[in-house]
Amino acid sequence: MGKLKVAIVLFGAFLALCTKVVLRVEGSASSSLQKEIEAKLKVLNKPAIKTIKSEDGDIIDCVNIYKQPAFDHPALKNHTIQTWQKSGSCPKGTVPIRRILKEDLLRAASLDSFGRQPPEVFINSTNSDSAKLNGTNAYPENRTASYLFTTLYNYIGAEADINLWNPRVDLPDDFTTAQLRLKAGGDSTTDFQSVETGWMVNPKLYGDRATRLFISWTKDSYKTTGCFDLTCPGFVATGQLALGATFSAISSQSGKQYEFNAAIVWDSSSGNWWVKVNNNMTVGYFPGKLFGPGGLQHSATSVEFGGQVYSPQIGKKPHTATAMGSGEFATGRLGFACYMRNYLIKDYSQQLKYPPYAQVTSEEPDCYDAVNDVQPREEPYFFFGGPGRKPPYCP
Numbered sequence: 001m002g003k004l005k006v007a008i009v010l011f012g013a014f015l016a017l018c019t020k021v022v023l024r025v026e027g028s029a030s031s032s033l034q035k036e037i038e039a040k041l042k043v044l045n046k047p048a049i050k051t052i053k054s055e056d057g058d059i060i061d062c063v064n065i066y067k068q069p070a071f072d073h074p075a076l077k078n079h080t081i082q083t084w085q086k087s088g089s090c091p092k093g094t095v096p097i098r099r100i101l102k103e104d105l106l107r108a109a110s111l112d113s114f115g116r117q118p119p120e121v122f123i124n125s126t127n128s129d130s131a132k133l134n135g136t137n138a139y140p141e142n143r144t145a146s147y148l149f150t151t152l153y154n155y156i157g158a159e160a161d162i163n164l165w166n167p168r169v170d171l172p173d174d175f176t177t178a179q180l181r182l183k184a185g186g187d188s189t190t191d192f193q194s195v196e197t198g199w200m201v202n203p204k205l206y207g208d209r210a211t212r213l214f215i216s217w218t219k220d221s222y223k224t225t226g227c228f229d230l231t232c233p234g235f236v237a238t239g240q241l242a243l244g245a246t247f248s249a250i251s252s253q254s255g256k257q258y259e260f261n262a263a264i265v266w267d268s269s270s271g272n273w274w275v276k277v278n279n280n281m282t283v284g285y286f287p288g289k290l291f292g293p294g295g296l297q298h299s300a301t302s303v304e305f306g307g308q309v310y311s312p313q314i315g316k317k318p319h320t321a322t323a324m325g326s327g328e329f330a331t332g333r334l335g336f337a338c339y340m341r342n343y344l345i346k347d348y349s350q351q352l353k354y355p356p357y358a359q360v361t362s363e364e365p366d367c368y369d370a371v372n373d374v375q376p377r378e379e380p381y382f383f384f385g386g387p388g389r390k391p392p393y394c395p
């Protein structure tokens with residue numbers, strides 16, 4: 001019995017020692033992660049001259065215009081800024097930047113991937129409408145889109161009035177957008193540069209399911225460059241509208257329809273791509289230096305208007321139920337389906353005009369579709385969207 005007591009005491013001491021070792025290891029790992037998070041937040045959130053609490057709960061920091069994240073990019077060292085609200089406004093010489101919180105970083109797969117668009121993973125198929133139209137058999141398996149596009153010229157601008165909705169997002173990694181995108185480089189399918197703007201619902205990035213203003217860019221098809229909003233160095237904010245701001249007025253079925261105007265325009269004197277909303281309200285610009293010689297430093301080779309859904313469950317069963325647009329198919333038309341109107345392009349003629357050779361594609365027409373509604377003597381409407389998973393057609 002005495003030996004048994006000794007054994008129990010020794011075993012208890014052993015367990016206590018192991019527990020201490022485990023706790024030390026876990027504590028050390030937790031402490032290391034905490035330090036990494038704090039370091040990342042320090043890089044993302046620049047010192048604020050003034051802080052504003054918006055009605056939707058976001059914290060907006062007014063940051064010195066020359067201290068914003070864009071200037072951490074090596075291509076923008078010694079860059080001279082080109083110059084052309086609600087809940088208060090930022091002082092002169094500062095720009096509003098939505099503050100990144102610790103909780104935002106913890107939702108990301110890793111600190112390095114925070115705010116970045118996942119790379120497009122391409123697979124071969126002869127069944128994709130998009131693959132047929134762009135002359136390849138490749139289309140992205142982690143994204144799907146329904147859009148109107150034009151490719152025959154060099155483009156230096158695009159704009160559209162985009163219908164505002166708040167579609168459902170199904171899975172934790174999913175997001176859904178309504179956007180315009182200008183692309184250049186390679187075959188513009190598997191190897192491209194792009195600048196984008198529009199609205200997005202992205203719970204993983206923003207921490208809620210609100211419809212928000214966004215911008216995005218990449219130099220290499222999202223492989224290693226670019227991001228959403230100001231989550232990496234690159235985009236230069238110049239206006240008094242914070243990227244990631246929510247839209248308070250959202251359309252409803254058979255109800256009032258809301259929209260906002262979005263534009264991306266190239267400036268020939270600097271090579272920068274300006275983003276403007278609501279017919280000339282400046283947001284900021286993508287510096288041409290981000291894209292290197294050629295490509296978007298001079299012009300785009302295609303323009304896309306429409307919607308996109310990102311999900312690991314694109315083209316798989318069960319398909320994601322993340323909706324595009326309003327969540328209704330394009331055939332529902334006005335009052336039900338999401339639309340774009342006044343979708344215009346600008347080429348070297350310097351004139352805004354409807355794309356003369358526009359094509360429409362839906363990469364998964366049983367899940368999301370598109371209709372370009374052009375009637376004689378009437379304003380064209382481009383409708384797009386869908387519910388995602390809807391058996392038996394989109395199982």
